[in-house]
Amino acid sequence: xxxxxxxxxxxxxxxxxxxxxxxxxxxxxxxxxxxxxxxxxxxxxxxxxxxxxxxxxxxxxxxxxxxxxxxxxxxxxxxxxxxxxxxxxxxxxxxxxxxxxxxxxxxxxxxxxxxxxxxxxxxxxxxxxxxxxxxxxxxxxxxxxxxxxxxxxxxxxxxxxxxxxxxxxxxxxxxxxxxxxxxxxxxxxxxxxxxxxxxxxxxxxxxxxxxxxxxxxxxxxxxxxxxxxxxxxxxxxxxxxxxxxxxxxxxxxxxxxxxxxxxxxxxxxxxxxxxxxxxxxxxxxxxxxxxxxxxxxxxxxxxxxxxxxxxxxxxxxxxxxx
Numbered sequence: 001x002x003x004x005x006x007x008x009x010x011x012x013x014x015x016x017x018x019x020x021x022x023x024x025x026x027x028x029x030x031x032x033x034x035x036x037x038x039x040x041x042x043x044x045x046x047x048x049x050x051x052x053x054x055x056x057x058x059x060x061x062x063x064x065x066x067x068x069x070x071x072x073x074x075x076x077x078x079x080x081x082x083x084x085x086x087x088x089x090x091x092x093x094x095x096x097x098x099x100x101x102x103x104x105x106x107x108x109x110x111x112x113x114x115x116x117x118x119x120x121x122x123x124x125x126x127x128x129x130x131x132x133x134x135x136x137x138x139x140x141x142x143x144x145x146x147x148x149x150x151x152x153x154x155x156x157x158x159x160x161x162x163x164x165x166x167x168x169x170x171x172x173x174x175x176x177x178x179x180x181x182x183x184x185x186x187x188x189x190x191x192x193x194x195x196x197x198x199x200x201x202x203x204x205x206x207x208x209x210x211x212x213x214x215x216x217x218x219x220x221x222x223x224x225x226x227x228x229x230x231x232x233x234x235x236x237x238x239x240x241x242x243x244x245x246x247x248x249x250x251x252x253x254x255x256x257x258x259x260x261x262x263x264x265x266x267x268x269x270x271x272x273x274x275x276x277x278x279x280x281x282x283x284x285x286x287x288x289x290x291x292x293x294x295x296x297x298x299x300x301x302x303x304x305x306x307x308x309x310x311x312x313x314x315x316x317x318x319x320x321x322x
Contacts, residue, residue: 002085002087002088002089002147002150003033003034003036003085003087003088003089004026004029004030004033004034004035004036004088004089004090004091005035005036005037005038005061005084005088005089005090005091006019006022006023006026006035006036006037006038006057006090006091006092007022007038007040007076007090007091007092007093007098007101008022008037008038008039008049008053009071009093009095009097009098010039010041010045010049012045013044013045013048013049014049015049015052015053016093016157016280017157017158017162017280017281017282018093018095018155018157019037019053019056019162020056020162020163020164021093021155021157021158021159021160021161021162021163022091022092022093022155022160023035023056023057023162023163024160024161024162024163025091025117025120025153025155025160026089026091027163028119028120028122028160029089029120029122029123029128030123034058034059035057035058036057036058036059036060036061036170037050037053037054037056037057037059037060037061037170038060038061038063038080038090039053039060039061039062039063040063040065040068040076040079041063041064041068041069042064042065042066042067042068042069043064043069046062046064047062050062050172051172053168053170054168054169054170054171054172055166055168055169055170056163056165056166056167056168056170057168057170058168058169058170059170059171059172059173060170060171060172060173061083061173061175062172062173062174062175062176063079063083063175063176063179064174064176065079065176065179065182067079067182067183067184070188070191071096071097072184072186072188073097073100073101073104074184074185074186075182075183075184076097076101076105077101077104077105077108078179078180078181078182078184079179079180079182080105080109081105081108081109082178082179082180083175083178083179084109085150086109086110086111086149086150087111087148087149087150088150089128089147089150089151089153090105090150090151090152090153091153091155092152092153092154092155093154093155093157094115094116094117094154094155094156094157094273094277095157095254095277096254098154099115099154102115102152102154103115103152105152106151106152109149109150109152110149111147111149111150111151111152112128112145112146112147112149112150112151112152113151113152113153113154114128114130114132114143114145114151114152114153114154115132115154116132116133116154116156116273117130117131117132117143117153117154117155117156118131118132118133118140118156118159118295118298119131119159121142126146126147126148127144127145127146127147128144128145128147128151128153129142129143129144129145130142130143130145130153131143133295138293156273156276156277157273157276157277157280158273158276158277158279158280158299159276159298159299161282162282198247198249199233199234199249199250200249201233201235201249201250201252201257201259202257202258202259202260204232204233204235204259204261205261205262205263206230206231206232206233206261206262206263206265207232207233207234207235207252207259207261207263207264207265208223208226208227208230208232208233208234208235208265208267209234209235209236209237209252209264209265209266209267209269210223210234210235210236210237210240210246210267210268210269210308211236211237211239211240211266211267211268211269211270211275212237212239212240212268212269212270213267213268213269213289213290213307213308213309214240214245214267214268214308214309215309217243217245219309220240220245220246222309222312222313222316223267223312225312225313225316226312226315226316226319229316229319229320230265230319232263232265234246234250235250235251235252235257235259236250236251236252237251237252237253237269237275238251238253238255238256238274238275241256252275252278252279253274253275253276253277253278254273254274254275254277254278255274256278257278258278258279258280259278259279259280259281260280260281260283261279261281261283262283262284263283263284263286264279264283264284264285264286265285265286265287265288266285266286266287266288266289266296266300267288267308267312268288268289268290268308269287269289269294269296270289270291270294270295270296271287271294271295271296271297271298271299271300272295276296276299284301284302285299285300285301285302286300286301286302286303286304287299287300287302287303287304288303288304288306288308288311288312289303289304289305289306289308290305290306290307290308291305292305
């Protein structure tokens with residue numbers, strides 16, 4: 001079995017939820033394999049993340065360089081080509097950085113690239129069997145990939161339960177001196193914070209989130225009625241913002257806000273990775289959708305097949321009665 005590595009994303013000394021999700025995915029590929037976390041960054045926060053990952057991973061490779069003071073796929077590609085063994089399997093979160101980093105990295109390493117997997121069926125010799133989704137999640141595709149020369153595999157955030165076992169006990173190894181040239185043509189300009197809205201959904205413990213299943217702007221009011229009855233805040237998917245039915249600060253997703261509620265109710269939301277990429281912290285997810293094949297049902301703790309225009313008013317009344 002080839003060595004398995006996981007690329008750890010982090011921010012201000014805090015590892016993203018995907019960090020321990022990648023460990024779960026790695027163990028589904030090979031339960032007995034030693035898994036190494038790769039942590040890139042610059043400054044004091046890097047040690048904090050490395051030590052945190054050492055509790056879960058078998059080893060941690062620390063890469064401290066000013067080029068990684070902010071995420072830069074171009075620099076990361078150069079570094080990873082120099083330090084990774086050629087036949088390894090590298091797991092990367094399928095988020096902004098991963099989508100930029102992975103395809104070019106697989107070409108430079110002459111290895112297989114598999115994008116946006118949602119499950120692992122196992123490893124048979126040099127054949128890695130995984131599941132992807134096509135046509136906005138309507139079809140599951142079973143992919144058999146030859147990884148004899150290694151692979152770069154992008155894993156959709158939120159689809160694997162994080163491995164909380166803390167069974168790694170790994171050593172932190174400083175690989176900063178092995179990078180070679182990581183100079184880049186890109187130039188970092190600034191970080192633009194998301195605009196503030198009347199409600200800060202990033203701090204909400206309970207969210208009622210609405211998608212295109214609401215059909216018309218006039219129906220949004222029923223969502224607010226339900227949220228009020230539940231003591232929740234209202235959020236939404238991108239189509240609702242694009243239609244200008246709700247303001248941008250209420251949007252959840254990779255192009256919106258990242259939220260960490262305790263309960264997340266998704267109403268008429270298909271559950272694309274762009275949306276679910278903004279839902280962190282492993283909340284209790286309740287999904288209501290009239291399409292039984294909607295991908296949201298694959299990550300939901302409770303799924304209800306129903307038209308939200310009929311279901312939501314009835315649920316609101318029942319909650320008010322209680």
